[in-house]
Amino acid sequence: MKFNWGTGIVIGIAAFMIFILQYVIRVQMDARYDNELVTEQYYQKETEVNSNYSKQQNANKLADAFQIKTTSQGIAIYFPKDFNPQEIKGTVSLYRPSNQAFDQTIPIELSSNYLLIPKSRLIDGRWDISIDFSYKGTDYLKQQTLHL
Structure with missing residues (x-):
């Protein structure tokens, strides 16, 4: 078989297609690249x-009377x-965008007008x-986004 420009282009395109396909398959199979729904x-x-x-x-009508803050x-x-x-009465939902396993839902049961979610239940981020x-x-x- 004679090697010319046409053969080189076909081999190059085939090699590129194989590279892309193996990359797509690897991303779909590897747990590190999990595609979780929100x-x-x-x-x-x-x-x-x-x-x-x-x-x-x-909630917006409550203005400054209702606040969420991060503390130490x-x-x-x-x-x-x-x-x-x-x-x-209600719930507090904590959603961790990077890992669904850390999501939490906490029922609101108060004895004062203050609720603290301890840092020991949360990871940084x-x-x-x-x-x-x-x-x-x-x-x-x-709803609010917080960084710990």
């Missing part, structure tokens, strides 16, 4: 967008002082926190 119930969450918007508007002890959540802590609670029939939702 949430398991993606479509259900998408249908809740309108109700979440009204909850977020309610962990994540501190301050509820409004005029709220009765026993009547606040980025956390997306979502606080969904109700007080006297009004629903609230606050």
Whole structure:
């Protein structure tokens, strides 16, 4: 067989295609490159967008009375002082974008208007926190990204 420009181009294209295919296969098989969904119930969450918007508007009306802060002890959540802590019901969801195994959902059970999530339950890095609670029939939702 005679080696010329056409043969070289075909061999080059074939080698490139093999390289790309082996790379795609390796990424799909290797657990280090896991492609996790943001949430398991993606479509259900998408249908809740309108109700979440009204909850977020309610939380925005609370302004500075409702805050989320990072401290040396962990994540501190301050509820409004005029709220009765026993009547606040809901959940705190902690989402770790880099690893789904660290995601947590914590029920809100308060004796004061302050909730502390200890740093011992969290690892350093980025956390997306979502606080969904109700007080006297009004629903609230606050979402924030924190870095520990």
